[in-house]
Amino acid sequence: MSNGTERPAAPAPITTARASIRDIARYAGVSVATVSRVLNGSALVKPESAARVQRIMEEHHYLPHAAARSLGRMRSETIGVVLPDIHGEYFSGLMRGIDAVAREARLHVLVASAHGSLREAREVTQSLYGRIDGLLMMLPEAVDPNEAQAMTCGLPTVWMNGRHGALEGCHVSIDSLTPARKLTQHLIDGGRRRIAFISGPRRNMDADQRLRAYLSVLAEQPDAMEPLVLDGDFSEESGYQAGRQLCVQPQSVDAIFAANDMMALGCLFALQEAGVDVPGQVALVGFDDVPIARYVNPALTTAGVDVAGMGGKAMSRLIQLLGPEPGEATDDVFQPNLMIRTSSAAVNTGQGINAENKRRASDQR
Amino acid sequence: MSNGTERPAAPAPITTARASIRDIARYAGVSVATVSRVLNGSALVKPESAARVQRIMEEHHYLPHAAARSLGRMRSETIGVVLPDIHGEYFSGLMRGIDAVAREARLHVLVASAHGSLREAREVTQSLYGRIDGLLMMLPEAVDPNEAQAMTCGLPTVWMNGRHGALEGCHVSIDSLTPARKLTQHLIDGGRRRIAFISGPRRNMDADQRLRAYLSVLAEQPDAMEPLVLDGDFSEESGYQAGRQLCVQPQSVDAIFAANDMMALGCLFALQEAGVDVPGQVALVGFDDVPIARYVNPALTTAGVDVAGMGGKAMSRLIQLLGPEPGEATDDVFQPNLMIRTSSAAVNTGQGINAENKRRASDQR
């Protein structure tokens, strides 16, 4: 490419190796520095020169080489996003929020999934070094703060969803504890006492908070039954299975708290298949407020989590971190709103309650 | 950083500017080339030297700088993925498929959304130049083939979902036409004649194929009603609205074909809210087979689209394109499987059919 010493006229075919800044400089009859200046919008260029350079660049379909530029200015204008996995509405919502803010700041986004593994998270993050200016991190599970700190490779980092021990730095997260407590309490307030819980993935920090909230509220409620926890993994399939399992002896339970909406929906369909009336016989609540939650029948009570908002906030914070005024460590916590809908209507207002359930609920109130 | 001339002992704190390859070379008492060799696993290094270099690298938390490496070898080990937008299961499924293959090949993934705009797709792609080795492209709408070609910036590209005119190059897509025809025919075979269609976004290539399939099958069916197309945009909300609209005069329609599942689900919930029996009074089919489709009640008939599979295939093809044997232009078309479920059960087997519908359906068969 471009070893000629004269100024060729024909624009390079765009499928071929592209012109470099030197070629443009030569064609335009200026120095490389000048081309670099117009590239970066420097004011110290004579308008005519600038125009000529511009024209030549267009004629040759010139594009600056990002890697070279990165190396020169030690900045890639790219942010790395490391996530536990790539699944469903949660992932897409997060990415949408991140992308919206990144685009505004003309930043690129490099996504990497840890595939649920801490080791992979570490590896992938290291291989990002030199390719990104900052990091948005969400680990599949809690780790030692030193370990977490080491994983950033010294890059400016905003942690999402969950503090790792006493880890310093900037955090953005969604509180699960409070709304999960409220949801459990809401079921109790509705006259439910025999509440089952469908858990999320083991070691997942959100799932864990939700479970703990459920357990703690039950513990404070003397006339509630012993906790009943069914295994789930956040998939509708696992919710469906849990629902079927509960249908074997539906009388033993009058409410179900699923750790996320997809499982709640799977569970709902299992219950309906078995002819169990929701919320008449069994109340049901989820977590996340996925778009479909309000459309199902009965509409699903849940906690409205603004994942996109959190992603956007994380990106904003990171951008500030990269700027001249990084500021102190921050910790932004998003509070979900409770979306009380039909699936958790109180027993005395529910329809089609069978006598036994009704009696028991009244007895215990 | 690293201007010393001797060999310091203390490992650099990882929060500080990191050591470069030169520093490591100096500390290890070898040349930069040797360090580079162990970095790239060259066999031409004496084991002892390699071990020593390895140790020094670890002690200093050395990480090679990706941008520098990119520049040196003119390869970034990164793939750019340009998508029309970042929404829902479709996006996450696609990314999951892409990521799975990319990870195997130790490639990074840079995502960029065009936010529905062709202009933005062009801009973002250009700004990716020098940062990526290849491109996975999915445009928000069909464009002129030259235009499309120009947008690649000469980068090896695999096009996803939809050929732009006579554009050459590698394509991977999912056929919507055939399954959409089959779904329409399936409704007719089930005794339905008054079939409405809920459309997707204007100019979307998939949505367009599905609509055309619906129209063409109806045109071939002399005793079917005139096409009735309601506007939608692929969101459950728009499906819900369309469903409500249809409920105003439910007798006028005995089947609904929604251009995707989310709209079908929104529509289903609107119908149920209005007390319309599905599939008794109205049959319903969607497209995509989102995870939830099989769990709703009645389970949704749809076309099973393997987006993750398509994404993975696109990535595989691109990897080949980047290798020593790029091969000829290819065109892989994925055929969705029809998932016939309860929501489209034939009229004579449906339950709770009202007399009027039953009569009409029989008359027309």
Add this chain to the structure above:
DNA sequence: CTGTTAGCGCATTCAA
């Protein structure tokens, strides 16, 4: 097996 040398494409002093 190892070191020396010369880039990769661009940004950025420092002079002019």
Add this chain to the structure above:
DNA sequence: TTGAATGCGCTAACAG
């Protein structure tokens, strides 16, 4: 307002 020179961190011949 411009150009020449130097360097970013690493790779890749080539010579030893």
